[in-house]
Amino acid sequence: MFTGIIEEVGEVAAIEHRGDSAVLTVKAQRIVDDLVHGASIAVSGVCLTIVGWQPGELTAIEFDVMGETLKRSVIGALSVGDRVNLERAVRADARLDGHVVQGHVDGTGVVVSRTPGDAWESVRFGLPVELARFVAEKGSIAVDGVSLTVAAVGPDWFEVGLIPETLRATTLGARAAGDPVNLEVDVLAKYVGRLLEATR
Structure with missing residues (x-):
């Protein structure tokens, strides 16, 4: 679950289409201090699962994107260099400053x-x-x-x-x-x- 309060604007480093799915790589700096394999991050409102990352001056975070997500959202149309809104999943002990956002794009x-x-x-x-x-x-x-x-x-x-x-x-x-x-x-x-x- 998310709140819709954006933590950082990241940048698309790569998007590799694989049939009806894709691997999206996004560069970020501020949201990377507690990355966990399998954790969720909302990328421009789409809840995606972290499948890997490469540390650096900007950390490159990798996400698997399935066909349903490519069909329903604008993720599939992203290009290298595009900017995306990033938000980590809300913690149970945090304030809910926005509203309940699932990251399930309609x-x-x-x-x-x-x-x-x-x-x-x-x-x-x-x-x-x-x-x-x-x-x-x-x-x-x-x-x-x-x-x-x-x-x-x-x-x-x-x-x-x-x-x-x-x-x-x-x-x-x-x-x-x-x-x-x-x-x-x-x-x-x-x-x-x-x-x-x-x-x-």
Whole structure:
């Protein structure tokens, strides 16, 4: 489980496609002090398992990526040099500063527009219609693993406000109109939706 509070922006060092899977290597510096084989790290919102690492000035962390993840997220489209948001799994004794993020990406969306404010920025994202019913004004959503509060919703879009810290400390500050993003809707909304379907 994650919180959507990004610890570091890493860089893709390699992505090696192997049929319907891949091995992703990401360089990082701050999140590497307690790496454990088999531990989970959210890479731009996708929960991936550490399968190895190479120490250095920047540690190169390796992850296996299965076909389902490549299909549902933007991980498969990453290139060497791309920046990715990184977050270690939350500890049981830590504060839950964002919201409950599983790292199970529901689908992808796209940056529609950016509107600068005095000290913040409003960003509109398009999303698949089948996910739109799980997004509510003032609810939570994870975009590329970043925990955000929804400011406005439409039939196939939602808007968020990004504070300067989010713009600086995550990849969202550099996303432009047309860029794809990973989306994870609130897990509670998904369970409620499933329960309502079961009672019909």
